[in-house]
Amino acid sequence: MENHQPLLEQLMTTHAGPGFEGAVRDVIVPHLRSYAQAVQVDVMGNVVAQVAGCGEGRRPRVLLAAHMDEIALVVARIEAGGFLRVVQTGGFDPRTLVGQEVVVHARGGDLLAVVGSKPPHLTAPEERGKAAPLSDLYLDLAMPESAVRERVRIGDRVTLSRDVYLLRNRRLAGKSLDNRASIAILLETLHRLQQLIHQADVYAVATVQEEVGLRGAQTVGFAVQPDVAIAIDVTFGAFPGQAADESFALDAGPAISFGPNLHRKVFQRLVDVAERHRIPYQIELSQTPVGADANAFQVAGPGLAAALVGIPIRYMHTSVETGSYADIEQCARLLAHYIAELDMAQVEDLSCY
Amino acid sequence: MLLKTLSEAFGPTGFEDDVRNVIRGELDGRVDEMNTDVLGNLIAVKGAKKPGPKVMLDAHMDEVGLMIVQICDGGAESGLLKFRALGGIDPRVLVSKPVLIGPDRIPGVIGAKPVHLQAPEERQKPIPMDKLYIDIGAKDAADAKAVVKPGDAAVFATRYAEFGDRAAKGKSFDDRVGCALLVEAMQTEVPYPLYGAFTVQEEIGLRGARAAAYQIQPDIAIALEGTVCFDVVGAPSHGQSTVFGKGPALTVQDAQTIADRRFAEFMWETAKRHGIPVQWRRVKGGSNDFGAIHRVGKGIVGGSISVPVRYIHAPTQVVSLDDVENAGRLLRAVLQEIAEGSFTL
Numbered sequence: 080m081e082n083h084q085p086l087l088e089q090l091m092t093t094h095a096g097p098g099f100e101g102a103v104r105d106v107i108v109p110h111l112r113s114y115a116q117a118v119q120v121d122v123m124g125n126v127v128a129q130v131a132g133c134g135e136g137r138r139p140r141v142l143l144a145a146h147m148d149e150i151a152l153v154v155a156r157i158e159a160g161g162f163l164r165v166v167q168t169g170g171f172d173p174r175t176l177v178g179q180e181v182v183v184h185a186r187g188g189d190l191l192a193v194v195g196s197k198p199p200h201l202t203a204p205e206e207r208g209k210a211a212p213l214s215d216l217y218l219d220l221a222m223p224e225s226a227v228r229e230r231v232r233i234g235d236r237v238t239l240s241r242d243v244y245l246l247r248n249r250r251l252a253g254k255s256l257d258n259r260a261s262i263a264i265l266l267e268t269l270h271r272l273q274q275l276i277h278q279a280d281v282y283a284v285a286t287v288q289e290e291v292g293l294r295g296a297q298t299v300g301f302a303v304q305p306d307v308a309i310a311i312d313v314t315f316g317a318f319p320g321q322a323a324d325e326s327f328a329l330d331a332g333p334a335i336s337f338g339p340n341l342h343r344k345v346f347q348r349l350v351d352v353a354e355r356h357r358i359p360y361q362i363e364l365s366q367t368p369v370g371a372d373a374n375a376f377q378v379a380g381p382g383l384a385a386a387l388v389g390i391p392i393r394y395m396h397t398s399v400e401t402g403s404y405a406d407i408e409q410c411a412r413l414l415a416h417y418i419a420e421l422d423m424a425q426v427e428d429l430s431c432y
Numbered sequence: 433m434l435l436k437t438l439s440e441a442f443g444p445t446g447f448e449d450d451v452r453n454v455i456r457g458e459l460d461g462r463v464d465e466m467n468t469d470v471l472g473n474l475i476a477v478k479g480a481k482k483p484g485p486k487v488m489l490d491a492h493m494d495e496v497g498l499m500i501v502q503i504c505d506g507g508a509e510s511g512l513l514k515f516r517a518l519g520g521i522d523p524r525v526l527v528s529k530p531v532l533i534g535p536d537r538i539p540g541v542i543g544a545k546p547v548h549l550q551a552p553e554e555r556q557k558p559i560p561m562d563k564l565y566i567d568i569g570a571k572d573a574a575d576a577k578a579v580v581k582p583g584d585a586a587v588f589a590t591r592y593a594e595f596g597d598r599a600a601k602g603k604s605f606d607d608r609v610g611c612a613l614l615v616e617a618m619q620t621e622v623p624y625p626l627y628g629a630f631t632v633q634e635e636i637g638l639r640g641a642r643a644a645a646y647q648i649q650p651d652i653a654i655a656l657e658g659t660v661c662f663d664v665v666g667a668p669s670h671g672q673s674t675v676f677g678k679g680p681a682l683t684v685q686d687a688q689t690i691a692d693r694r695f696a697e698f699m700w701e702t703a704k705r706h707g708i709p710v711q712w713r714r715v716k717g718g719s720n721d722f723g724a725i726h727r728v729g730k731g732i733v734g735g736s737i738s739v740p741v742r743y744i745h746a747p748t749q750v751v752s753l754d755d756v757e758n759a760g761r762l763l764r765a766v767l768q769e770i771a772e773g774s775f776t777l
């Protein structure tokens with residue numbers, strides 16, 4: 080196998096929002112099975128794949144987690160004419176929804192819809208200065224109201240519809256690169272670990288409901304109680320108008336996060352591994368608990384040593400999220416080498432302050 | 433399918449080559465002759481020697497698009513492309529859309545700063561065009577310049593698909609739906625000279641049609657268009673213009689034309705006689721090629737038949753396939769009744 084990019088492209092056109100991650104889970108479970116001794120799905124829907132380390136006695140336990148869900152919408156109202164009003168399940172900027180194609184996941188099957196926009200011919204100059212809130216947007220199924228009422232129910236989920244575009248320099252654009260890119264990192268890491276000897280037992284986890292509050296991570300952190308819990312999630316790619324400490328260059332390697340919520344010794348070790356193996360990396364600083372699964376891991380059960388790594392993407396939470404497959408590979412190298420070098424002495428040192 | 437091929441063809445205003453080639457291929461061997469003029473209009477002719485009236489049908493090949501104006505160098509902008517609109521585009525529909533650029537159809541995306549990094553007051557306002565960039569994945573300006581240059585035109589990368597209840601989505605139904613109707617009409621047999629003008633640069637002021645009409649000097653002209661349709665939730669009835677699925681629309685008055693009442697009534701009555709649904713277009717704004725055609729030379733009699741297009745000038749436009757079909761039926765009926773002498777000049 081060359082790499083997991085074709086799988087990533089498949090995942091980016093698969094629809095799975097918070098609480099309905101099934102379609103992505105179905106795609107990745109067979110791939111996890113090819114690397115793991117056991118793959119289980121817990122009551123929340125998290126997927127936990129176990130890859131045993133080698134050696135007798137107590138072995139380090141490391142959890143790697145990437146969330147499967149993407150931001151979504153939910154049908155809240157069917158209006159006269161069969162137009163749908165929606166509410167958020169995750170954080171869309173309503174301005175980026177205007178004119179988008181979406182998929183309504185109805186009982187009888189998926190339905191394509193278009194988010195309406197007013198033609199410029201009918202738009203008064205003063206309207207141009209206003210951005211419509213989500214409550215003013217509507218979905219057009221191009222069906223009579225009676226047909227809509229037959230097929231669509233309040234509560235039906237809605238996700239973006241977008242092809243994947245392959246850009247220059249191994250960059251790719253589409254929906255849900257947040258966080259399918261990190262699912263690819265998870266699998267690329269397991270692939271590389273097959274070539275390495277590692278003592279650590281690895282729990283490769285695909286979590287649910289990250290976009291609505293890190294909910295899957297909370298239960299899986301508690302259930303597994305690893306020595307080290309590493310969340311893999313995307314961060315902000317550099318773009319004009321952003322602060323320097325919130326901008327990470329594409330193709331400059333993974334970002335390793337540092338801050339009170341993350342274990343400083345795991346952070347330092349990740350940096351050391353990157354240096355020794357000449358893996359390009361960037362450092363992201365957080366002053367508050369991070370907006371990723373590592374936030375929940377730190378306080379799961381008795382408390383865990385948490386870390387956060389990930390690749391930068393541009394245009395986060397839109398249908399054209401853009402990242403580099405080269406960064407995905409570098410992030411996987413970093414994680415594979417970190418795991419291969421993890422031993423019990425390091426684990427014991429995590430509680431020494 | 434012709435509408436799909438035409439919808440996905442690349443034809444921003446002034447760069448209609450791809451559309452012209454598709455049409456030329458379709459009509460090759462099916463008309464007496466085809467010529468291009470100095471502006472780039474494609475004019476197909478059938479039965480030039482037949483007795484009158486000389487009838488001109490018009491559809492514009494161009495679509496609204498974008499033009500690359502700068503390849504950014506240095507800083508966080510490096511390798512990103514600045515652009516401006518070719519034709520009327522509301523900047524609010526641009527964010528988070530893929531585009532295809534230039535003759536090699538280089539893919540890119542229009543992105544903006546993520547919502548997480550926007551201040552609350554920023555979120556209330558639309559993102560202006562000068563804060564938007566096209567990203568082709570270039571590492572820097574030199575990398576971008578290897579495949580794109582200022583002056584390259586771009587279109588939305590929207591695929592055609594049928595969905596809903598007898599509906600289709602795609603880009604540039606304004607006016608590829610007219611082009612498809614005209615290609616079909618040029619294959620019908622009529623006892624008078626029939627000219628099919630596939631025009632350029634409608635979107636920046638009906639420019640191709642004016643020259644085409646001057647060259648053809650028709651007795652009767654009919655523009656085939658995609659027109660504004662905004663019959664959606666919350667839209668006041670006076671602002672809807674047309675109703676989706678209720679048939680082709682005839683114009684009373686738009687920004688460029690006060691309809692030739694006699695010809696409009698003739699088309700309306702023809703529709704009624706043939707049992708074809710038809711509606712009046714109910715807004716004053718917007719225009720089509722007939723606005724230019726009717727003022728050419730000593731003046732030309734005629735009108736327009738329009739297909740309602742929801743989200744016209746946006747990346748994804750929506751038409752009713754019934755409306756498209758009924759517009760074709762109406763056009764055939766009108767051509768037939770002209771042949772039968774139902775409309776006297």
Ligand SMILES: [Zn+2]
Nearest residue numbers: 606607657658
């Ligand atoms: Zn038009």
Ligand SMILES: [Zn+2]
Nearest residue numbers: 496606635745
């Ligand atoms: Zn137009």
